[in-house]
Amino acid sequence: MKKVKVTTGILAMSFLSLTAMSCKDAKNENNNVDGQHTEMNANENHSEMNHNNDDGHYNVEKKEMAVGNNQDVNAEVVLKDYFNLKDALVADNNAKAKELGAALVKSLSTLNVSKFTDAQKAELKDIIEDAMEHAEHISKSPIEHQREHFKTLSKDITDMVAITGTANTLYQQFCPMYDKGSAWLSMNKEVLNPYYGSKMLKCGTVKKEIK
Structure with a gap:
């Protein structure tokens, strides 16, 4: 027992x-x-973009773009190409940025300004001409030069949105470090810096909300 x-x-x-x-x-x-x-x-x-597993680079923003009845559809196409270009620069993807710069040239060339006032038409034509020039440079340049042109291109696109409006809430973001301060547009609040990419991805702040 x-x-x-x-x-x-x-x-x-x-x-x-x-x-x-x-x-x-x-x-x-x-x-x-x-x-x-x-x-x-x-x-x-970490990113507002989807990952393209085919080429290992980032591309389109996750947030889907809406097109409202009162907004210019062609202007939304321009914005989509602009955001795709921004994403390529965020991802340090020179080849993709070249391709998207060329796509932006085409979408800008089809922007219909007929429904706007004479003053707005004149301003939009100047904006389009300048933006196309910078987008064309981006389609042919190394990434450092692409980022230089993207700064002015971003100002042009912001000026365009002030006239055409947008169906989406946009965020104007600002990096104080690049070229004495540089802005860009995003569809998301999270800052992903297209001027420095992986070197200083989070450098910047949201300056303004655009609706």
Whole structure:
């Protein structure tokens, strides 16, 4: 009987020991899973762009663009091409930025200004001409030069939106470091810097909300 009690006690202690080890392993496994989820969430929040697995670069902004009845549809196409170009610069993708600069030249050339007042037409024509020039330079330049032209291009697109309006809420963001201060437009509040890309991705602040 004494042997049976001793054996039972040993078995009970072994069971408790195994149970404790299993809980510890399960806790570690949960911690690892939680850590992976946190990293995945951080990566998802790290960018306002989708990742193109085919070429390893970022492209279109996650937020879908809406087109309102009162806004110029062609102007929204221009904005879409502009945001795609911005995303390519954020991703340090010179080849993609060249391609999107050329696409922006085309969309700007089709911007219909007929419904605006004479004063607005004149202003829009000047904006379009200047923006097309900078977009064309971007389509042929190394990335450092692309970013120089993107600064003025961003001003042109902002001036265009002031006249055409937009169906989307936009955010004017500002980097104090690049070329004594440079602005750009985004569809999201999160700052992803197109002037420095991966070097200083988060450099900048939201200066204004445009509706």
